[in-house]
Amino acid sequence: MKKVGLYFGTFNPIHIGHLVIANHMVEFSDLDEVWFIITPQSPFKTKLSLLDNNHRYQMVFEAVQDYPKLKPSKIEFDLPQPNYTINTLLYLEEQYGAEYGFSLIMGEDNLKSFHKWKNYEAILEHYSIYVYPRISDGKAENRFEGHSKIMKVDAPIMEISSTFIRNEHKKGKNIKPLLPAPVWKYMDEMNFYR
Template identity: 35%
Template sequence: MKHIGIFGGSFNPIHCGHVALAEEILRHTSLDEIWLMVSPHNPLKQQNDLLDDQKRLALAEKALQGHPHINVSDYEMHMPRPSYTWNLLEALTADFPGHVFSLIIGGDNWDLFNRWYRADDIRRKYPIIVYPRPGSTMVPADDDHACCHLTVVNAPLLDVSSTAIRARIQRGESIIGMVPDSIIADVERFYHQ
């Protein structure tokens, strides 16, 4: 039985912080693999500057070549929209009965977790791995640990974001060191408008 961490997001675009975080989580947990789940649309976010699904997926696949324990998945793109994490986890559990799934989320999402669709069910049924994000308190209350299997990974914060990358491209600035070298040209081409 494999223990799989589900690391979802828009990855608009994937960047060095995502890759480093996934590697750090693999080092500090019992996960066998991380499935980087490229999301079609987050119901809690605006979608106006979201790059085409297939382009974001292709960028993630190219960026993660050479990372054998991090797999890019388009599974969520084939699910009904809006996409909810509870539905995703339940579908994965049904389709992959030989795997155990954990949810990987940032501290900012943990702060808002009570707003998520079927948050209590997720907490009861699935282990949750929380990592730091700028501006999040990420201090789970004692009852958080009591109601669910919660792991906090104190991974280092990298000062890089997809929003900043998109803004730098629009200003004609370099994104070297912000995204893996293998995708710099593609990211600049896809996001330059």
């Protein structure tokens, strides 16, 4: 059974920080693959600057072409919205449960609000969570410290955000080094975030 880490996000746009973390997870943990689960709309975010689902999928597709262990996924596009992680996990189990074992990938800053997620207890009961470090204003809550299903992975700290990229691009700043080359090319050709 293949071990697959699910990396959820809007990827608006995907940037080198996302790639570094995902690649680190497949190379330096027991995960066989990482699937980028492109989220149509997060229950915690507004949709104001969110590009169309298919454009964000295309950028993730372009970004991972040279990384055979990284895969783009549009699995959430057809699920009822707003969607929650638990629904996606149940759907994936139903579709692929015999072939794959699924885990979540999240930044340690997300542990602060993980207890607010829908059915977080069920997620913790049935799925492992791989946590990568983030720089944050405060120390992450110890609510899940030492939990047997939570593995901290000593991945590089990547403090690049899609919001920063969008905002600075709109101001005319050169953000090209923060994006995989094919993502920059697609974004520039489509005139996104200007």
